Amino acid sequence: MTDLVTHIRSNLSDDRELVFVRDDGTPTRLTFTELDRRARATAVWLTEHGLTDRPVPLLYPAGLEFTVAFLGCLYARVPAIPAPLPDAGAPHSNRVRALMRDAGARLVLTDAAHASTLSGISARVVGPCADPDGWTPPALAAGTVAYLQYTSGSTSEPRGVEVSHGNLLHNLGLFRALTRGRPVRRLAGWLPHYHDMGLVGLQLQALHAGADLVFMSPAAFVARPVRWLELIGRYAADWTVSPDFGYAWCTRRITDEQLTGLNLATLTMALSGAEPIRAGTLADFERRFAPAGFRPTMWNPGYGLAECTLMVTCTPQGQGATVRTFAAAALERHEAVPEPGGVPLVACGPVSGLDLQIMETDGSGPVPDGGIGEIWVAGPSVALGYRGRPEETLAAFHAGDGRWLRTGDLGFLLDGQLYVTGRIKDVVIVNGRNLYPQDLEEAALRANPTAGRSTAFGLRRPDGGEHVILIQEVRRGHSAALGETADRVMDLVTKEFGIPLSLLLVPRGAVRQTTSGKLRRRHMRELFLGGGLTPLHAELEPAVSALLGAGSAHPLRPAEAPSHPWSGHVRL
Structure with missing residues (x-):
């Protein structure tokens, strides 16, 4: 047959x-x-x-x-x-x-x-x-x-x-x-x-x-x-x-x-x-x-x-x-x-x-x-x-x-079993370390269990290294509540992985998925770089602000994206 x-x-x-x-x-x-x-x-x-x-x-x-x-x-x-x-x-x-x-x-x-x-x-x-x-x-x-x-x-x-x-x-x-x-x-x-x-x-x-x-x-x-x-x-x-x-x-x-x-x-x-x-x-x-x-x-x-x-x-x-x-x-x-x-x-x-x-x-x-x-x-x-x-x-x-x-x-x-760790194109390399975006996303969820989807990806720095961007869905709320949410996510992720991090909080539904429910990380990266996202709150590392271009029309230009106070807990 x-x-x-x-x-x-x-x-x-x-x-x-x-x-x-x-x-x-x-x-x-x-x-x-x-x-x-x-x-x-x-x-x-x-x-x-x-x-x-x-x-x-x-x-x-x-x-x-x-x-x-x-x-x-x-x-x-x-x-x-x-x-x-x-x-x-x-x-x-x-x-x-x-x-x-x-x-x-x-x-x-x-x-x-x-x-x-x-x-x-x-x-x-x-x-x-x-x-x-x-x-x-x-x-x-x-x-x-x-x-x-x-x-x-x-x-x-x-x-x-x-x-x-x-x-x-x-x-x-x-x-x-x-x-x-x-x-x-x-x-x-x-x-x-x-x-x-x-x-x-x-x-x-x-x-x-x-x-x-x-x-x-x-x-x-x-x-x-x-x-x-x-x-x-x-x-x-x-x-x-x-x-x-x-x-x-x-x-x-x-x-x-x-x-x-x-x-x-x-x-x-x-x-x-x-x-x-x-x-x-x-x-x-x-x-x-x-x-x-x-x-x-x-x-x-x-x-x-x-x-x-x-x-x-x-x-x-x-x-x-x-x-x-x-x-x-x-x-x-x-x-x-x-x-x-x-x-x-x-x-x-x-x-x-x-x-x-x-x-x-x-x-x-x-x-x-x-x-x-x-x-x-x-x-x-x-x-x-x-x-x-x-x-x-x-x-x-x-x-x-x-x-x-x-x-x-x-x-x-x-021991005869297959373990899957991620996609080659999604892996973020920071200071010689291979980081899997799903691990970063899961940590963000633990920091904010009531949040929606999140997606993580890397941006290439001028020195050839990568910086991590995390985009996290949240319910709309007061600016103070958003700031507290951002602090919880930033603190947990940066402590757990020991890396600098830039964070955007966005409304529910802003993190794109495919028709089968998979995160479209590369598409989200393109939206971020092209100014296609309007965040409720943003915490950008200075190098990322520089990449987006000072004085540009980008919605995340440095004047509107204050840097996170690292508090000395980030190990580079």
């Missing part, structure tokens, strides 16, 4: 269904048999319109219509492009137009409710008259492109990763291997279908495993996170997946009253990935939801990326999370030295089904276990490349002897 379509159709049954729970709590259902019938009709329509092998963006709200359209594209050998609906105020967004140009798409598919507002980008609704019995299975092979997963743009312009049928079958097989012979029966989640974790880890995983899927919209989860955990209990789900944010959001927002009605005892796997996994998030969630039946053995931390379809490593079922602590000074030298009471890191599971090595960041050679370097991956899950970008594909997907994917992520192997 070389294609996903044949595998999915082998699971057809009215005993299995997809359930989408609307924001008002009303469930809508679709059996696998009906899903197949509607997908075949969609495939006939696509073929009649001459779209075979032509990419088609899918701009759908959360729900079952996207799943039908995506499967119809697979059935018609049409590379689908899962993408978020543009904001209501910008129906013809630049991102969608750029995506269509990059992929060579001539139209998009959407639902009837959004067709008129998207008419300017050739939006179409699949016609109701296509005959599913007129479907003829296309010629599909392991190397046939199944869909394009556009990267979220956290570090660069979005690029379309070409994922093949063979890539999908292999990666979904890695998920099945995690169960250790106890296949998934029912998945529950809220992740968006245009995110690789939501598409592969939820929707396609259910179709591949022949399992039920119950899901809801991301907006409904964010507005009332208890809904996700209620789905798990109501439908007796045994699998769920989420980034670290989802588990942390539940811990913070679910009330004691809501907790009493939850039942998580049916879970066997709670996957966490897609962003840095914080040991504190896991521990807090365990404590909070133990009364609802959550057990530490349910955790399955993992690591993956779209360029490897989704999963690279993941903790197998029943093993639980491995958290170890490491010497902070050694991590700054790109070495992992276990130390009691040190920096806690969560293991992302063993390597299985793929080849993985840790390489020097310049690609000169491998590093030993415990050495931090770039994560390289090889194997059948590694995607074909970036659509229409041969040079970038060669550099990223054909490193070393030609078969290695350079992930751009930093990590190390220890």
